[in-house]
Amino acid sequence: METDDRLPELMRRATETLEPRYPDLVERGIRRGVVRRRRRRVLSVVASAAAVALTVGGVAVVQAQIGPRASLPPIAGPSTPAAKTSPTKPVPLPPASPAQTLRTLKKLLPGLQTSGAKTWGDDFIAAGLFIDDGHGKAWLEMGIQTVKYDPNCTDQPPSQNCKVRPDGTFLRSYRGAEGRLVYNAVVLEYPDRRAINLTSTSGTGTKGSPSRPEPPLSIDQLVELADNQGWSFPAANYGKNLNR
Template sequence: MTDLHDSLPDLMRRATEDLQPATPELVARGIRRGKVLRRRRTALAGLSGAAAVLATVGIIVGSTQLLQHGAAPAVEPAAPPRAHHLTRAVTPAETLATLLPKSLHRSKAATSDDGTLSVVLDDGKGGGLLTVDMMTAQPNTDCNGSPAGACTVEPDGTVYVAYANRPLYADENPGGIAVTTVEVFYPDGRQISLSNYNAPKDQGVEHSRPAPILSITQLTQIARSKQWVYPPRVS
């Protein structure tokens, strides 16, 4: 019987004689692989910031637990991105569309270079132009310059102007055009003016109806609506 102590060295020699020592090429590949992984980690941190760093740490910790406990690390599902609700300033045309009587037919709203909004209304008895002017400027605190008897200063300082079916261009108005107007000047400088004509234009045409479609009461309700979004002061 062969002595075990005599054969053990020979057995170990034969078991390892086919194994090759680590070559310089194998070491070099390992170094290159480590550099690639480091570059990837650096890029991940640069693109995703702190979130990527935390994700990398989680992977490392999970891998360590896997090696220590032999269990697969739990992967937390990514939180859905938070929705950002953007608010858009309502345009005068959109606001006006919600304030006009639904029974009226109206043309497509147009805005001139000076910011005047205009739309032609029709109740089936003739069309009439409606214009809206809005701005924020130096507050108007009195009735100077307003038509006599058509202006009031309210207790809070708001100046209110209104007149109905007033002829335009008294000296040159062959078309018989008249206008109903409401103007509101708030103490903080917000101003709004609505004018409704008894013709589809404010000049150069014949009147299409005896009086404008909208009354002073209707124009006042529209002008005083809280839905209007005023432009910032530019003067």
């Protein structure tokens, strides 16, 4: 028999043993001289009935909250495997070219006025332009290629501060001067021989008189430019070495 069906019977049995109202019990107990025994019996029976009533009340409350019969979620059938989604393929970079290199360079210089852009190179791609941050126009140039040697720091002079970074790249950074003109420069080389260099000067060229006290771009800013993943590198057999 289900618990819900037995509750009325349990209630009936419990209430059958209940004695009359409390004043009547006291009166009868005095007459018989068993007041204490009768009180203990009544309290015990009342407690039992209260426990049953509490149980019934609890069931009623639960049923009121979840309804006569809580509807269970349907049993899941054999799980259907989720459709596999292909990983997003990275968008390939456009082929390396002087025009593409110059576009990338300009794109990475927001907030700076640019002018006088040009490109050159033989087995490498180079680009340069004037940049102005409001404190004087100055020259910025860069070169990009796939070199024919294995990059390392062993062959570099201490002045170039060469170091191997955790990702395996070789970074050289240095500050130099040509007369009164000063410049900041970085060279970043990858283990697969890709290489990029950038130079920011304090004048309108790599030589001559300065147009401002300091280069517009610091070494840290040049490193950030070199690290950008938007550069397209030419193949190792790109162009022709003209020994320039």
